Amino acid sequence: MAKILITGGTGLVGARLTTLLLERKHQVRILSRNPTENNEFKWDISKGYIEEKALDSIDYVIHLAGAGIADKRWTEERKKVIIDSRVETANLIFDKIKEKGTSLKGFISASGSNYYGAKTTDKIFQETDAAGDDFLGKVCLQWEAAADQFNELKIPVTILRTGVVLSKNGGALEKMKTPIISPLGSGKQYLSWIHIDDLCNLYIKAVEEDFVGVYNAVSPDSHTSKTFSKTLAKVIKRPYVPIAVPSFLLKLVFGDLAVILLEGSRLSSEKIEKKGFSFRYPQLKVALENL
Secondary structure (H helix, E strand, O other), rough: OOOOEEOOOOOHHHHOOOOOOHHHOOEEEEEEEEOOOOOOOEHHHEEEEEOOOOOOOOOOEEOOOOOOOOOOOOOOOHHHHHHHHHHHHHHHHHHHHHHHOOOEEEHHHHEEHHHHOOOOOOOOEOOOOOOOOOHHHHHHHHHHHHHHHHHHHOEEEEEEEOOOEOOOOOHHHHHHHOOOOOOOOOOEEEEEEEEEEHHHHHHHHHEEEEEEEEEEEOOOOOOOOHHHHHHHHHHHHEEEEEOOOOOOHHHHHHHHHHHHHHOEEEEEOOHHHOOOOOOOOOHHHHHHHHH
């Protein structure tokens, strides 16, 4: 049984992960700006504050906090919020852990599958490949650097570069279930995805086993926007129209943010599978049917 502190614990992934950790008899604490439950503790990034009890005798920190990449148009102000909500939160925890002298067994952080850049190529990216030089690549690079500083305290670090998380409780899948299903843009861009329970089981693996380092948290079943849309339409029994939503229209509506809809690469899941991880939902059709 481990004592685990989660940032972003009330979000899509955090809520499901908390449930699964509690089922496995772990103790879970959640950092919240407005705590309401017994296991929630207050933190305030602007004031550099974390309620001291939150850090008492903890074994692991799971860092999921971060403003939604696709929630709002990317103004300069929004870009700063996206970065700071990931980086400054990790920095605050680092400072408090160092100050308190807590001997964590591990710091486990989310990162994004767009670490390699939002681009469509035939290359299958592995964890050793370089970060992209676009906005999302730079976000992930800073995000991971904030996590890596825990190595200075001899604390093992695990980073999960996460694809689109598929869940029945909101998130991207809910937005995809339109009355008529169509691909986006060229339809050739790849969509790296993972079932929420597989992702949560990766976090659990990082707590319960030797699972340190950087990993692509994506399913082995790669799909383009076109093949993903066809599979989704078939599973939820809605009409599929092969005429794609035009790129110019998406750019008009979403601005720079449209790049995450119009570009995408394949990521390799080979490294996590070699570490003994077995996907419960390795195929898109199976994952969608479950959800």
